[in-house]
Amino acid sequence: MKYAYYPGCSLSSTGIEYDMSTREIAKVLGIELWEIPEWNCCGASSAHLTDHLLALALPARNLAIAEEAGLDVAIPCAACYARSKATEVAVNESEEMKKTIQEVIERKYEGKSKARALLEIIGESVQGDHIKERIHILLTGLKAACYYGCLLVRPASTAFDDPEDPQSMDQLLHLFGAETVDWSYKTECCGASHETSAKPEIGISILQKIFIAAQNAGANCLVTACPLCMNNLDMRQIEVEKYFSTKYNLPVFYFTELVGLALGIEPSKLGLNKHFVDAMPLVQEVLNRKGGEQA
């Protein structure tokens, strides 16, 4: 399968390990990623709060380039995905909007190239028996709380998974031998939009609830599909711990990192050493089990 690849701004900086791991596992899984040349920022999460048209036009340019190449777009970042999807839907719903957008971006975009979440694409690519041969390490011992975040499966009308209790990431991880916990914060917002902007005090109490819920559910790590969530859960975890004088010690992974680990890719190539909450002890634990439980 070939996709146009839209990494988005975060994946070249704060979310670099998401980018690294995505490219690595794509190679192994036989997914060809063609990075959209000269892609631009999709505007998330500022444009849609400033001007409706700008918010639709910015992602449209990227989609237009992909459409020219005849490809659907694979988007790892949940926020970029949500904004791009909104554009795709708007163009398909209204001829008038399609015309306006084409005039604004001065390119042709007919709404044929679809914005697709990386999680969905990876989930599809591992269906079938062939995947069994590719698994090097079973992720036994991982008890993951899958955190989908708010933007990946909303709005409900266009979502690829259930907005209240999504399962795609859980199923993906089960396939690679990890356990996932049943918890009710899968799609609760982490407040990332406030974290990155200017309201840290709002974020802290939201984050606290998520950490407690994951702990109570018996998880030993969090898994996410969004660089904003990652930043928030990983970078700010220590801050939240300090604020409430407690310890959560919950490493946070991108789902792509765990898939990469299971596929036998070296942890440093996946960027697993770049986390704020040290993920390596848990990774090491999994790797040490390798001897007994190699797939």
Added chain:
Amino acid sequence: MKRVGVFVCHCGTNISGTVDCAQVAEAAKDFPNVEYSIDYKYMCSEPGQEMIKKAIEEHKLNRIVVASCSPRMHEPTFQNCVERAGLNPYYVEMANIREHCSWVHPNEKEGATEKAIDLVRMAVAKAVRNQPLQKTTIPVTDRALVIGGGIAGIQAALDLANAGHVVDIVEREPSIGGKMAQIDKTFPTLDCSACILTPKMVDAAAHPNINLLTYSEIEKVDGFVGNFDVTIRQKARSIKMDVCTGCGICMEKCPVKVDSEFELGLAKRRAIYTPFPQAIPNKPVIDREHCTYFLRGKCGICSKLCPAGAVDYTQQDELLTRRYGAIIVATGFELFDYSVYGEYGYGKYPDVITGLQFERLINASGPTMGKLQRPSDKKEPKNIVIINCVGSRDEAKGKSYCSRTCCMYSAKHASLIRDKIKDSNVYVFYMDMRTPGKGYEEFYDRSREQYGTQYIRGRVSKIYPLNDKLIVRGEDTLLSQPVEVEADLVILATAMVAQPDADKLAQKIGIGYDKDNFYTEAHPKLAPVETHTQGVYLAGACQGPKDIPDSVAQASAAAAKACGLLSKPEILTEPIVTEVDEKTCAGCGTCLLICPYKAIDLKTLTERIAGEIVERKVATVNEGLCQGCGACTVACRSGSIYLKHYTDEQILAEVNALCL
């Protein structure tokens, strides 16, 4: 010779204020066949009707046109009037110059008068072509069918039986009783539900005029008012009903345990079972889907143990066809499946239960013997949340309507909980409290004042487990603040919905249903228990959400309507039906496919043509079934089927008259 009389009504000033009635009457004099024309202040009044009768005699009129209000208002009045003057009532034709003219064109006097003249001309043209029609009679079978053995069905059957009519109750479960049998107490009196229901069940079973057909379903309904031929499937019970004594040994010894439908999954039953101890008939049935004997051909314990030898594994479903004069549909409701709500845990949290499950939990004969304990760990709950409108008033995931009963039963649940557990706290999340019933508001007051129930106005957004609690998040909209309750048990007041197969039964009987599959009444105000199919009546929640008092009242109303039908040996039928011109009918059968009432059939004619005897098929109309819609007349390629009183000739005459 057609002699038409035209009578133009002023309706006080209702018509004459806009339409120049004298001018209309004058213009009518020039219409073909009009012999007499006059205007008058109130045609429907006694002197007005006298005037018509007199004119008929004096001018030998044989067609009457009344230009006045809507025929939906006074057509029967004028039909009776001419009938008294010795004319066929179908010789009357009306021109609606009030609702369709003077009232809608008050500022266009000229236009309105011109229009009134047109309308009278059309009516005259049609009246001239009106044929005398006779109402015919059809016999009525004095036997009623009640479908559904819940409280509505039982009540309707008892009323009919007491009036001297034979009634069959068809109930698909092994016992009659319905949902009311599962309920613990009833609002607003807190009567024990079983204490008031079971005597009625016994009465129904013992009544000489009532036959119970339990574990049976409707297979097919043919026929028409007074003469419905209904095929009933009596499912194989695997028990010889006439031999079984109901001792219950079989049920004690059966090794199979499955979730009890009656206890809503809160307890187990055996594969041979009665749904509940007071079941009527109190004789078991074998659930063949789960019985080891039927699954693997082994076991047979019940058969070995039965002292009466009543177990019969070889029984087959039996089909029974009977003729009924009237049908009362009382199939009740189901509960909304709340597992569509991800925010309420998709039905995965054991301590989130429905209101009906709560009824079983608090019931002295229920799975916990009336001890209120939560399903997960059998602990006594201290903080209980009740959520109203789950599935009701929710266009997104549920039903748009209000289920009418939940506000009240939630208030009842709150009171019952506090009765049982004195130190408990009950929170009810509601959106609007709806208590329009006798004693209902007072009952709600008591639940707050006497039982200390905390009412919070707001819809719950999410329930999630935290340790062994359930966190319930809502907004107190009166406080404008989000609130959380750490609950031990959550009770959902789930919506009342139509039976899952309500539409299929409706299609079998030939009655209408709405977007939510509730059966539609003939008129929401004036014919609330009738259906559009004559002789079929509605009782209880199959027509829409209802509480017990309303269901019982409607059941008695339906029974009264059915009595009215059954107490006469025959009934008159509307003569506006279709008729086939057998000379030209080609017997193609297109009309059979079009007719929504299955009123048309093919019959074989034997004719002598050029000395030879030939057989050919022609369509024939069953006048008892035909409702006079006329759909077939348009579909007929040779124009061989026509609707009386609305023939092509009559309608075309009106069209022609309009354009003169």
Added chain:
Amino acid sequence: MSSVELTSLKAKHDAEIQKLTEQSGVDASKCYQCGKCSAGCPVAFAMDYPPRAIIRFLQLGLLDQALRSKTIWLCAGCHTCSVRCPKEVDIATVMETLRILAKKKGYIGDKNIDLFHNAFLKSVERNGRVYEAGLVLTRNLFGRQFFRDTGHGLPMVQKGKISMLPHSIKDNGEVKKIFENVRKRGGNV
């Protein structure tokens, strides 16, 4: 507490609210004020009015109150409210539309949030992409929160997560053009 005179309000704001309804495609009159939105809102605790109340303002014609609220600036856009609304009112989109309108009218409910988004879009217009280090710096300077996040800054650089140079696309003419075209159409960017 002064009372609100409803009749004149309605006349005054009817047209504007009608326009708002058209822009957002959301009919506030469908709302029956159950509060499910506010109960599920992750930031409701920080808001001056719960989201439900914002919809109520629109129903009554209290447009100014809605536009001057902090709520519309604090909305995180997570769409939990919209997904759960029993009347299918897309509350999140209403918030978005109100915020765009408020900005146009110069009602800035939260200066820091506004500064951040302005700086963000400026960065996009200049570089075609977002330059995160620059963004943090600008925000802190303008927001007078000079030392925020400095604790994270160094490890970020060490881990190769923030580069000190702006990322940009080679020829940013196209993106600049998009901004210009939006402005030509009356966009407030």
Added chain:
Amino acid sequence: MSVNEALDQKTPTENLENWQPKILVFACNWCTYAGADLTGLSRLQYPATVRILRVPCSGRVNPQFVIKAFQKGVDAVLVCGCHPGDCHYTTGNYFTRRRFLLMRRLMEYIGMEPERLQASWVSAAEAQKFQQLITEVTEQIRALGPNRKLRDVQWEQWNN
């Protein structure tokens, strides 16, 4: 004399200014006829251009009636009945809907403005809808002018 001249004779141009369309409404007894009654009871006003003809069901309307009406010089025909799914006779209006589409095609085929034949669903409760419907259709037909296509006068001309 050409057909158009003949028509002009019958409807002289000076009269066209005061010309009012004549619209025939086939109304089913259960929904639309009752809806029109309710329009009157509610005293909602609409132009006096329509004549309502009562039929038991919109499914009773034979395309022949429509053609006849146009031949006789009616300017527009409206077929009205219960909303789909609400037919008093369960399925009658479904047939109407299908027949109407065919008739509309026929109108287009013979070059008649399709606006002259309309179908609408008006329930017994929709007085306002009925009022709006009649007002709108009247406006449309006023703009189109008199029906000249199928009128008998044409046939008369050819027959001569």
